[in-house]
Amino acid sequence: MNIGQAARRSGLTAKMIRYYESTGLLAPAGRGDNGYRRYGEDDLHRLAFIRRARDLGFSLEEVGRLLALWQDRQRASAEVKALASAHIDDLNQKIAELTGLRDTLQTLVDHCHGDDRPDCPILRDLESKGCCGKG
Amino acid sequence: MNIGQAARRSGLTAKMIRYYESTGLLAPAGRGDNGYRRYGEDDLHRLAFIRRARDLGFSLEEVGRLLALWQDRQRASAEVKALASAHIDDLNQKIAELTGLRDTLQTLVDHCHGDDRPDCPILRDLESKGCCGKG
DNA sequence: CTTGACCTTGCCACGGTGGCAGGCTTCAGT
């Protein structure tokens, strides 16, 4: 099948597929006489794998490693687990960071009366903290 | 003072300051006879404001609006509050998304024995879900 | 006068994706 159908069936876009190929994440697809990329069921399977891994928030680099492990019949599941665990750690760190920001911001919002007067604790906070090191 | 000192005192980098100026977030800094950008305490105050807003996760565009409100003595604090609240919504959405990913991934990791055998529920999941639409 | 720190501008890179242009192929309708 052509790239369009492969895209529709994998849930990716043709653009992404070409991009993944250009970066080496995917081996170059076979070409037909017309120069169009051709995709078979195996390719589709790989594309869907990528799609799913992306949905789980893996970076393209991580996806590449997962793909390699996936194709490796001799892999140790421990490797996959380590990769996934590292990604979980990343996610947890990001979540903690965002949660902290949100809580700080929420506190500020809670203290802002939010009417038509100019006085605003949010702006007061923004202008006061961590500013102006030693003169 | 020159850009380097302004950077050190505001917690930004010289690169960022120039970038913010180039995008119009900051008004062009005054220049000395040598062509160097000059910064005074007012500028420093603005830079620190930006730094702090960035730390709270506001995008540069949002920072621009906050700066405008900050400089506007007639502002209604409700506007600031709305801006901050919208940002909190963004953060909450992001947090929910990441948390969902993490939980899914954690479940998979929990089910992977993680030894030297190739069998791996994580890869099984990646290869099976949402794949291969209608033939 | 040299050295080194600092400043200037300008360009390229990243991760991923979207968009557009300009040209080819293929297919469907007339």
Added chain:
DNA sequence: ACTGAAGCCTGCCACCGTGGCAAGGTCAAG
């Protein structure tokens, strides 16, 4: 058979925000 539309090709630019590097100018201390 011809036309138009849809699909494909490549290649470039955009975003956000930052880092890096190059090739120069400038300033202060030795």
